[in-house]
Amino acid sequence: MWRLRATLILAMFAAVTAVPARAGEGVWLNVRDFGAVGDGEVDDTEAIQKAIEASRRENIPLFFPRGRYRATQPLTIEAQSLIGASSGGWNADNSPMPQILVEHRSGPALTMKEGASVYGLAFMYLKKGKDRFPPAILLSGGGLSLANIRLQYPDDGIMADGENNIGRLNIENVFIVQPRGIGVYVTRTLDIPTLRNIEIWCNGPMQPGPAFKFGHNDDLRASHLFAFNVQVGFLFEDDPVSGKGTWGTFTNCSTDSCSIGWRIEGKWHDISIVGGIFWNHHTSLHLRSPGAKVRVTGAELQSNGAPAILCEACRSLIVTCCRFDRAFDNPKVMFADFRSVNALTFIGNQFSSYGPGVRVGPDVRQGIISGNIFEPSPCGHIIDERSDRSDIIIKDNLNGKKEQGNRERR
Numbered sequence: 001m002w003r004l005r006a007t008l009i010l011a012m013f014a015a016v017t018a019v020p021a022r023a024g025e026g027v028w029l030n031v032r033d034f035g036a037v038g039d040g041e042v043d044d045t046e047a048i049q050k051a052i053e054a055s056r057r058e059n060i061p062l063f064f065p066r067g068r069y070r071a072t073q074p075l076t077i078e079a080q081s082l083i084g085a086s087s088g089g090w091n092a093d094n095s096p097m098p099q100i101l102v103e104h105r106s107g108p109a110l111t112m113k114e115g116a117s118v119y120g121l122a123f124m125y126l127k128k129g130k131d132r133f134p135p136a137i138l139l140s141g142g143g144l145s146l147a148n149i150r151l152q153y154p155d156d157g158i159m160a161d162g163e164n165n166i167g168r169l170n171i172e173n174v175f176i177v178q179p180r181g182i183g184v185y186v187t188r189t190l191d192i193p194t195l196r197n198i199e200i201w202c203n204g205p206m207q208p209g210p211a212f213k214f215g216h217n218d219d220l221r222a223s224h225l226f227a228f229n230v231q232v233g234f235l236f237e238d239d240p241v242s243g244k245g246t247w248g249t250f251t252n253c254s255t256d257s258c259s260i261g262w263r264i265e266g267k268w269h270d271i272s273i274v275g276g277i278f279w280n281h282h283t284s285l286h287l288r289s290p291g292a293k294v295r296v297t298g299a300e301l302q303s304n305g306a307p308a309i310l311c312e313a314c315r316s317l318i319v320t321c322c323r324f325d326r327a328f329d330n331p332k333v334m335f336a337d338f339r340s341v342n343a344l345t346f347i348g349n350q351f352s353s354y355g356p357g358v359r360v361g362p363d364v365r366q367g368i369i370s371g372n373i374f375e376p377s378p379c380g381h382i383i384d385e386r387s388d389r390s391d392i393i394i395k396d397n398l399n400g401k402k403e404q405g406n407r408e409r410r
Contacts, residue, residue: 028063038067064098074107084120114141122150135159156181167191187215202229215239220248238266245269282306307337325352353377362387374399
């Protein structure tokens with residue numbers, strides 16, 4: 001009896017702890033079982049499409065072993081998963097991920113509809129001529145997930161279709177190399193999308209960009225997004241269909257060698273920027289959205305040939321505990337130029353000596369500029385050009401000369 005009980009217990013334990021079957025044994029379908037070769041020479045399109053159809057029909061993920069799979073027609077997935085490398089490091093440079101070689105312009109390399117996911121795949125474009133390719137990955141439904149993805153030499157990388165709600169979107173651990181157009185475009189995410197650890201890297205001539213573009217998004221949560229060597233790192237525009245903008249928080253994002261770090265335009269956006277380093281040739285934060293509410297805290301804003309912050313239109317702007325710097329002395333360019341803003345809070349920031357500090361223009365309606373530190377410099381610190389209708393406090397700012405420049409006026 002005890003032996004029987006022990007045998008039953010061991011059998012139950014083995015059933016609970018059994019190792020899942022490998023690819024091709026029922027847990028995953030293997031694309032090579034449908035005729036895909038993956039040698040970079042044979043056209044694998046038909047085999048991949050058959051495997052995708054079977055994967056959806058049987059509700060089983062589709063596995064791509066390591067290889068180079070030629071695709072000469074668009075691929076579409078819905079309520080299913082494509083899986084490549086299940087382990088390995090960051091998906092840059094040397095990587096164990098299988099590659100899909102995109103050799104057509106008849107549509108996106110991959111269209112993701114409702115409930116689709118992709119993990120551990122690389123999409124490679126071998127460009128010929130000047131004709132543009134459609135987006136590498138088109139987002140066209142809710143509940144989509146992309147992780148550990150590399151896109152190499154696309155025109156546009158990951159793009160929302162602009163028509164469907166792509167709420168609950170998840171994009172993480174993505175490396176996009178040398179896009180000729182937009183790296184990532186997200187709009188109509190009408191419920192809590194998440195973007196994290198996405199790198200847009202452009203070598204050689206500066207690409208037109210933008211690296212990241214945002215339209216209508218609700219409570220977007222973004223962190224560790226990075227743009228290198230594009231015209232605009234982060235661009236915010238109204239959605240062309242709904243006319244609405246983005247509500248979201250961006251944490252520890254960065255730009256390097258871009259012309260403009262952040263450009264916020266359109267009618268309305270509600271953006272929080274927390275931390276991050278923004279080293280740009282020109283402006284780090286360019287505001288020209290009369291309805292925007294923007295908060296920036298704990299960031300480093302380095303801009304060389306233009307103001308680090310250029311505010312041409314904004315409803316509310318709060319900038320606290322930031323560092324303003326540039327690579328060389330530029331006595332003719334302000335670090336922060338506030339031309340038009342309804343409500344301005346500018347407190348606890350630090351400025352290097354490589355240029356004049358802050359300009360308050362006549363269209364700043366209300367504001368407080370206080371507790372800021374200006375390193376000793378022959379350049380001006382605060383240029384006050386407010387109008388008589390302004391209601392502004394400027395006081396308790398340190399510039400290396402006791403009491404000078406510290407005054408209060410309403």
